[in-house]
Amino acid sequence: MVEFNPDEPLVARTFAELAVELHDAPSVEETVDAVLQFALRAVSCTYAGLVLAARGGRAEIGAVTDPLIEKLYRFQLDAGDGPLLDSLGEQIIIGVRDTGTDTRWPEWAAKARALGLGSVLHMPLAIGEQTVGVLSLFSTEPNAFGDDDLAIAHILARHASVAVAHARHDESMTQAVDARKLVGQAMGILMIKFDVDGDRAFAILKRYSQDTNTKLRDVAQQVIDTRNLPAH
CATH class of the missing domain: 1.10.10.10 (Winged helix-like DNA-binding domain superfamily/Winged helix DNA-binding domain)
Incomplete structure (x- = not known):
């Protein structure tokens, strides 16, 4: 158990704890789960999910904190269109401030609203040119993510990129x-x-x-x- 100074800022303590837990996670699945649980604590989000980049540019769902996020992921994967896929393919941050007014992906936005989601933030995970996946943060409220949330999500995505890439490498080596x-x-x-x-x-x-x-x-x-x- 790691001891923390109670006067230390909450975010600093949270990421210190995250670094320890990711280092100790024995598998890709547990690494991804740890990232999502910390996302719920550190960012103003209601739900979180993580999609992994697979061979051939495909995407596979790593984990979600609620089944409705898997529904939204599946909707995009089946349709071949949506902010998740654009974030994964282009390695860019995509934010949807309000699913009720965003017009870039109308069918996706309608599905997101039907699931009760007001705003979404997709953070690409990458190591250099290697795409690792996408960390997604969801809120039931529109305009939920401010500058502080974006800054924290940036740090979390960097931690997650390294941890997930290393976990997948170790798992592949074990399988080999x-x-x-x-x-x-x-x-x-x-x-x-x-x-x-x-x-x-x-x-x-x-x-x-x-x-x-x-x-x-x-x-x-x-x-x-x-x-x-x-x-x-």
């Missing part, structure tokens, strides 16, 4: 190590069962992966589970 272990075990099974060397065993796994359009690690897992080659 696990995949190598699975492939190694499957190769050992094939080498004994079919009396082949390591190169031949790997070639067999690779062929099954390509022919069935199945990830190599999944083919390896099937070999481990059944002690035999998958049906093909």
